[in-house]
Amino acid sequence: MRPASSLSLVKLRKSYGSNEVLRGLDLTIEPGSFVGLMGANGAGKSTLIKILDGVTNASSGTILLDGAPVDSLRLRSEVAFVHQDLGLVDGISIADNLRLGERPMRTLGLFLDLQRERSEATKALERVQVDRSPDTLVGTLSPAEKTLVAIARAFARGANFLVMDEATSNLTAQGASRVLNVLNSVVEDGGSVIMVTHRLSEVIQATNRVVALVDGRIAHDAPTATLDRAALALMLAPEAAAAEERLASGPGEVLFRMTGVRAPDLGPVDLEVRAGEVVGITGNQGSGLHTIGFLANRTVSPTHGTVWLADGVTTALVPPHRETEGGFADQTLLENMTLSALSALRLRSRLLSLSKESADAQHMVGRLRVKPSTTDAIFGSLSGGNKQKVVFARALLSGAQVFVLCEPTRGVDPATRAEIYQLIHELRSSGAGVLVLSSDSEDLLAVSDRVAVVVAGLIQHMTPISDLESEGLEAFV
């Protein structure tokens, strides 16, 4: 691979209206860099990536590629962007995905040269260490493999400078490791990688330089080797409360119980959640982990068994994918938050009380510290962590006593993560039952009273957290 270009940003600024998102970034990335780009939600990471990708333009400042000014890195074949949405088509093969949007290879300028496309695909897959036939349908791949296929496609187009935009945030720890290994080999070959992530562990594991944005400025820029982990965490999560002391009160009566519940590829599941208790379950992608959540919320009906709720108890769900399953992109924060609580907001005339609705939403915005704080902002314009908060707010307002939280901290920054943990503690101490279903075992260790793991559709190793060494859970995942 030829060495990557060097990329320089000079006094890059960006404002949306009166809202200044980037306040003058100066940054040079030499070939062979593996830069971890970190920052709280709203710090300007996404905006920076959008400018580099040509989705939006900077208000002022210059982007230099090998010293020559460019508008954006879009259409530069040596630079490739891998976003959280990988842009792969599930229903077609790996080989076809790799050629997607390219001109097909032909012999004599006429016939499709499938043989050559196939062998090119095999080569590309070897490079990203994916041991699959090029004919495999992308839909059957694991999330990590899909990410690697997206990287392979970037290579196939001649990229040696990768921008990974939270592309690892949906992956399990092992999956992310696999991707990081491949990225490391890119850097060893003289390529460059910019990786946007919220996971400090990934940054430490793979990168050789850490850049942290705070409020649109570079607040930290140093080699990973000299990283002051505590200082960085403080910078990214200034308001993160120290670990919350567990309340002494034990769990109360059973609020929710699953008995012999089966769904395709899952079960039988036996599970109960008591008042004032947090039950955490982890598992790999495809283990049926989230199906348990949908069953618990009764959005999926079991083929066998019963889902029982105590009298008058209702459930609320925070789904695993906030964009596709959680939010209403074109609606306001207010409408997003109050949807599950509408029937309780009715007056005696059966019409909604707009003042009560707006007061409830405004209260939630304050309690969860949602930015922006106006309830008529549009959901689709929010950053990821704030979207997650809004989906949480809907669950909180619904008046449920049992909360089913799927991937509660997926793709959110450390500060928001701490806030969400705090929120789960508050729910627990208010006497609610909480079921946390997360592929990130850090979530479980932070909030659960009892933990378990789903393997091959079965819940195993249900253990009180007190009996578990802090590293123990990682061991059996």
Added chain:
Amino acid sequence: MKTTHDDSTKDSPVTPESVEQPAAARPKESTWRRLSFDRRIHGSVTPLAFLVAFACFGLWQGGVFLNVPARILDLHSNTPILLLAVSLMVTLLAGQFDLSAASMATLSTFLTVGLVVDHGWPFWLVLIATLTLGVLGGLINGLLVTRLRINTFIATLGTGGAFVGLSSVLSQGSSIVPSVETPLPGWFSGLGSFGTYTTKAPLAVSLLMIVVLLAIAHISAGRLRPTGVSDSTWRLIEIGAAVLVLLIALALRSWLHQVTWPVVLLVAVGVVVWVLFRLTVTGRNIQAVGSNPLAARLAGVRTDREVVKAFMIGGLLASVAGIVLAAQQGSATPDVATGFLLPAFAAAFLSTVVFSAGRFNVWGTIIGGTFLLWVGQGLIVGGLPFTWLPVVNGIVLIVAVASSTFIQRSQR
């Protein structure tokens, strides 16, 4: 990205420099660019464009176009199209295309006239039967789409064909014209009735209409409030605006005298639909399903049921459109409302660029539709053959959808 809205900085804890920095000192941020990101501006660009178009027609054709009775006549005679547009807006908000609405309006016209003329039913029963059929038609559409999971285009294309077909069966393929022995009721159709342009609504009714609209404007106007305006100042502005509107209305009461009953009915339907979507659980749920069906289901909304309800409300409104058509025409002619589908869709989609950025809304539909028909009428008065009208409507539909898509993209 933090946000794309100006007003978001109101209460958020931003750093001092972003607040105190004077606008002029900001680097290279043009006024146009700032405005283009403000959602409040988006909603008012289209009405402004309407006004400009209106003014242009006025300069071009003078008194022929700027003729209040003539423009209200346009509105009066096109009330069925606008009612149909509101019907389509209801199903569009639920994420569904109801291609059968115009056919339901046609069938309703035939039923209203036919049940009286050919079967001698009492008129109150005819009205109930026609409206019930509208609801039933919607129910069938809804069940086809939600239970049998038939694509909404195909399902409503099919039922639409059936509805028009039934109207032909009812009339054996010809028109139904009331006779002297079996006339339509005198209050409903004919000289001096509900359906005639020469019958005007009393001034009190028109004023009441304006007061109701002001109340709705008051509830909706909160988001227009600029940052930094206090509660009491805003209330004074609102009261001032309301008094001004009422004074203008009284000063121009000769115009209000021109308002006809179908127009009053249209506004009343607008108020009911507005209440439905703003103030009822059903209306909110329908919008949630239209916005993201999966998220709505996971949030506890019974999505299939809401879609069926939307189709039933849409069917009911299509029937109302058909009944008004019967009143205005006094008879039923084959395919009477079929050509209304295109302008009605254009009006419904225009609403996504009037008042609200990218979302269907009832007042946008009615106002957008009104301007659409005035623009068409202006072109005809200016010499364009009326056969060109569908071309104009088609272009407007596409332009409305394109600009709505553009606005939504620029918000992200």
